[in-house]
Amino acid sequence: MKEILGIDVGATGIKGAIVNVEEGKLITDRIKYPTPKPATPQSMTEVMKKLVEDFNWKGKPIGMGFPAIIKDGVALSASNIDDTWLDFPIVGFLNKKLKSPINVINDADAAGMAEQKFGGDKENKGLVILLTLGTGIGSAVFSNGVLIPNTELGHLKWKESVVEKYISNHARETKDLSYKTWGKELNKVLNHLEFVLSPDHIIIGGGISKKFHKYEEYIDCSATVVPAKMLNNAGIVGAALAAPKK
Ligand code: BGC
Secondary structure (H helix, E strand, O other), X not given: OOEEEEEEEOOOEEEEEEEEOOOOEEOOOOEEEEOOOOOOHHHHHHHHHHHHHHOOOOOOOEEEEEOOXXXXXXXXOOOOOOHHHOOEOHHHHHHHHHOOOXXXXXXXXXXXXXXXXXXXXXXXXXXXXXXXXXXXEEEEEEEOOEEEOOOOHHHOEEOOEEOHHHHOHHHHHHOOOOHHHHHHHHHHHHHXXXXXXXXXXXXEEOHHHHHHHHOHHHOOOOOEEEEOOOHHHHHHHHHHHOOOOO
8 A cells, every 4th residue: 555644644634635755755745733732642542543534545555753762563652742641652542543553653763764765875874863843853763774663762861850841842932942052062062962872864853854054063073963954844754654564
């Protein structure tokens, strides 16, 4: 099956589109709904159901990226969503509620899978880190194209808290940081990641990847640092790649 409904669940929005998974392209417009507050399993599932109806997709395979650690079909963290997701059997629950075969992986891992497959040559070689800078920070780490799933580099301890509280796009906006101030802090975090993981290549994803030219000059790393090529579609395309194979 080459057409799959990809759903990219975020702390701010829930987006979906039908994806041609052989070409890595959206073949419909994206539909986006705000993430309900509180973002509980019940309220979020209602939004997912709407997407399944919008695309007339009941019974057909769905791939989903979700903003939490996902292991063996269970959500094991809940940083920017409601705590009731903790230890929640997300895959079994959504299978029943959406009446479709579904698989769920971490949202940043999904974006990373899409970049690895469709983003270009360089992205496949050596140790690659993709960071999605949005409401939180997601990470995907690949060694020669093989994903090490569920890394949470946005939750490395940093100053008084964790990395995502300082260099997510949300932090930049709410603290009204200039690109210079924020870009320099981002550079410090990237330098720290370089020391810890020795990456060859770092990809900046999330909506802020479109504004890369505004903070590029503050980035000084040994690894190459580039914006994600698939920009905001990586999450949906990568989600679709994770759908159950039939
Ligand atoms: C979560 C990650 C997620 C990231 C981006 C973080 O707060 O802990 O699992 O990938 O946000 O949504």
